[in-house]
Amino acid sequence: xxxxxxxxxxxxxxxxxxxxxxxxxxxxxxxxxxxxxxxxxxxxxxxxxxxxxxxxxxxxxxxxxxxxxxxxxxxxxxxxxxxxxxxxxxxxxxxxxxxxxxxxxxxxxxxxxxxxxxxxxxxxxxxxxxxxxxxxxxxxxxxxxxxxxxxxxxxxxxxxxxxxxxxxxxxxxxxxxxxxxxxxxxxxxxxxxxxxxxxxxxxxxxxxxxxxxxxxxxxxxxxxxxxxxxxxxxxxxxxxxxxxxxxxxxxxxxxxxxxxxxxxxxxxxxxxxxxxxxxxxxxxxxxxxxxxxxxxxxxxxxxxxxxxxxxxxxxxxxxxxxxxxxxxxxxxxxxxxxxxx
Amino acid sequence: xxxxxxxxxxxxxxxxxxxxxxxxxxxxxxxxxxxxxxxxxxxxxxxxxxxxxxxxxxxxxxxxxxxxxxxxxxxxxxxxxxxxxxxxxxxxxxxxxxxxxxxxxxxxxxxxxxxxxxxxxxxxxxxxxxxxxxxxxxxxxxxxxxxxxxxxxxxxxxxxxxxxxxxxxxxxxxxxxxxxxxxxxxxxxxxxxxxxxxxxxxxxxxxxxxxxxxxxxxxxxxxxxxxxxxxxxxxxxxxxxxxxxxxxxxxxxxxxxxxxxxxxxxxxxx
Numbered sequence: 001x002x003x004x005x006x007x008x009x010x011x012x013x014x015x016x017x018x019x020x021x022x023x024x025x026x027x028x029x030x031x032x033x034x035x036x037x038x039x040x041x042x043x044x045x046x047x048x049x050x051x052x053x054x055x056x057x058x059x060x061x062x063x064x065x066x067x068x069x070x071x072x073x074x075x076x077x078x079x080x081x082x083x084x085x086x087x088x089x090x091x092x093x094x095x096x097x098x099x100x101x102x103x104x105x106x107x108x109x110x111x112x113x114x115x116x117x118x119x120x121x122x123x124x125x126x127x128x129x130x131x132x133x134x135x136x137x138x139x140x141x142x143x144x145x146x147x148x149x150x151x152x153x154x155x156x157x158x159x160x161x162x163x164x165x166x167x168x169x170x171x172x173x174x175x176x177x178x179x180x181x182x183x184x185x186x187x188x189x190x191x192x193x194x195x196x197x198x199x200x201x202x203x204x205x206x207x208x209x210x211x212x213x214x215x216x217x218x219x220x221x222x223x224x225x226x227x228x229x230x231x232x233x234x235x236x237x238x239x240x241x242x243x244x245x246x247x248x249x250x251x252x253x254x255x256x257x258x259x260x261x262x263x264x265x266x267x268x269x270x271x272x273x274x275x276x277x278x279x280x281x282x283x284x285x286x287x288x289x290x291x292x293x294x295x296x297x298x299x300x301x302x303x304x305x306x307x308x309x310x311x312x313x314x315x316x317x318x319x320x321x322x323x324x325x326x327x328x329x330x331x332x333x334x335x336x337x338x339x340x341x
Numbered sequence: 342x343x344x345x346x347x348x349x350x351x352x353x354x355x356x357x358x359x360x361x362x363x364x365x366x367x368x369x370x371x372x373x374x375x376x377x378x379x380x381x382x383x384x385x386x387x388x389x390x391x392x393x394x395x396x397x398x399x400x401x402x403x404x405x406x407x408x409x410x411x412x413x414x415x416x417x418x419x420x421x422x423x424x425x426x427x428x429x430x431x432x433x434x435x436x437x438x439x440x441x442x443x444x445x446x447x448x449x450x451x452x453x454x455x456x457x458x459x460x461x462x463x464x465x466x467x468x469x470x471x472x473x474x475x476x477x478x479x480x481x482x483x484x485x486x487x488x489x490x491x492x493x494x495x496x497x498x499x500x501x502x503x504x505x506x507x508x509x510x511x512x513x514x515x516x517x518x519x520x521x522x523x524x525x526x527x528x529x530x531x532x533x534x535x536x537x538x539x540x541x542x543x544x545x546x547x548x549x550x551x552x553x554x555x556x557x558x559x560x561x562x563x564x565x566x567x568x569x570x571x572x573x574x575x576x577x578x579x580x581x582x583x584x585x586x587x588x589x590x591x592x593x594x595x596x597x598x599x600x601x602x603x604x605x606x607x608x609x610x611x
Contacts, residue, residue: 030573037566041559048555108546156459180462181542192545305545312541319534326530330523339520340429 021075028071036064055103066093084329091322098318102311106130107137107189109306113144114200114216115299124306135308140186142166144302145175147197149261155223155253160193162302189308196303197261198222199229199246201269205236207291213237217244218301222261223253238290243272246298247279263298345394346455348387349412353447355384356419360440367437370503374426374433381423381436388416404473405458411450414477414596415443421481422488425521432517434504438491439484446597468539475535479528480592483564486521487589489514490582497579515578518585522568525588529561556595563588 026032039061046053069089072079079086109124121138145163152158160179166186168174176184183190200216207213217233219225229246248264271278271286271293278286285294359380366373392412396402403409422439425432493514496505508514536557537547548554567584570576576584 030569033569034566034573037562037569040562044555044559048550054550152459154459157462159462159465181466183542183545190545307545312547315547316538323527323530323534327527330527334520334523339517340431
């Protein structure tokens with residue numbers, strides 16, 4: 001929205017302007033702005049259709065637009081007189097730079113934490129980190145203190161309330177409720193609860209002559225995998241793999257009425273090792289060649305999405321600056337003449 | 342639910358009568374601005390009552406189902422147009438262009454099922470109202486610009502010459518349409534920013550190239566292109582009018598086309 005009359009010479013003075021100024025005038029022309037905006041459309045189509053095309057095809061016209069703007073600033077006196085408009089356009093360039101900075105330093109990932117257990121930093125189920133990710137995930141620790149999820153009739157997920165705890169800088173234990181659009185934010189990492197959550201049979205395994213080890217088996221997400229509540233589990237410190245199945249008859253989520261996610265009150269865990277099969281209730285144990293396995297109980301686990309992008313507050317501030325300056329520009333411009341004149 | 346539907350149908354009857362009167366007024370060269378305004382205001386009052394009853398019954402705003410989205414958009418578009426109609430009397434004949442667009446939405450609304458939908462937990466945030474509010478003002482401003490552009494185009498085709506002869510010349514109308522396009526750009530920008538903030542909270546990312554995000558961005562680009570084009574080449578008002586039509590068509594398809602053909606998380610969240 002650089003305003004100058006059509007064909008107006010942007011360089012002052014009557015003689016032929018120097019080559020660099022003619023170059024800047026061409027590079028800063030509104031005609032080039034229009035051409036670059038048109039060029040942006042196929043880049044957007046590519047970005048929309050393929051994740052692989054979300055960098056260079058977009059970077060070329062956007063860099064062109066940024067250069068176009070800087071050249072316009074250098075060569076167009078009419079543009080330089082409109083402060084709010086300049087601020088708006090520079091804010092757009094700043095947004096592009098911040099987005100680019102975010103793209104090369106972000107981290108996205110998923111993790112699962114058993115109720116009562118701690119996330120000890122670093123160990124994510126899946127990770128997508130940019131080349132220059134600079135965060136310090138290893139320093140992040142929090143504990144999942146349990147959750148409630150309401151379900152509307154038809155088993156439609158409603159509000160998630162997940163109690164979490166962490167130790168702050170002063171060494172004090174802090175607690176908060178997160179869920180849905182309210183993430184836990186630690187060291188710049190934003191932990192969002194996800195639809196992915198389920199049951200976790202919890203065992204203690206006591207190797208012969210060793211210390212008891214507490215372990216939990218995260219069964220597939222519930223209720224999506226309601227009829228597949230099984231998982232293979234490697235016994236800690238051994239090569240033995242057990243097949244674990246959670247069995248219960250209760251209706252946890254009733255499609256006919258509002259309900260809430262909870263662990264079944266009456267359940268049994270079936271453990272199978274090749275041809276052998278055991279049914280365990282809490283407190284019951286089995287003896288294996290490597291040691292004793294005892295079912296402690298049934299807990300839940302929560303799946304989290306983690307997102308890190310240090311540019312987020314800067315993006316918000318820059319976007320606010322952009323829209324305020326745009327509004328200011330038009331308000332100043334339109335104030336000169338009444339709308340119904 | 343029956344009462345709120347009866348009130349809604351009464352509102353639509355008032356809107357249709359007002360719109361038909363506006364169209365005939367333009368076609369026959371008669372000034373019927375006050376009657377039209379009265380009917381549209383009556384429709385607006387009834388429509389507001391219907392939406393309020395539904396809101397009270399369901400304990401959430403009209404943001405979920407196709408029926409609710411269409412109804413709330415007819416309401417907001419009508420509100421923006423009525424403000425322009427009231428404050429800028431010179432553009433009142435543009436009702437003959439604007440009302441047929443709203444008739445399309447009303448017809449679609451009458452065919453939509455009025456049943457209720459599930460209100461997702463991520464909608465329990467002030468950003469819902471801010472984002473959707475910005476979107477509605479954006480589309481409303483574009484609709485008013487379309488109405489003004491429509492006068493320029495109808496005049497070009499020699500339609501309703503008598504009534505349009507009393508209106509400001511094309512240059513003045515073009516300038517007024519540009520103002521509404523500028524207003525649309527500001528609110529479209531706000532819509533994108535607030536949408537990104539909400540998406541970051543709701544889905545853990547501020548931009549994911551989902552269909553609605555992408556088409557909204559393309560609409561913003563076309564709007565920016567139209568404004569830059571006007572400043573670069575100073576085209577004739579008729580050409581600017583066609584550009585406004587193109588922007589409105591794209592914005593309309595983004596609002597009412599993309600959310601109902603896409604299965605993305607953004608589905609229906611207009």
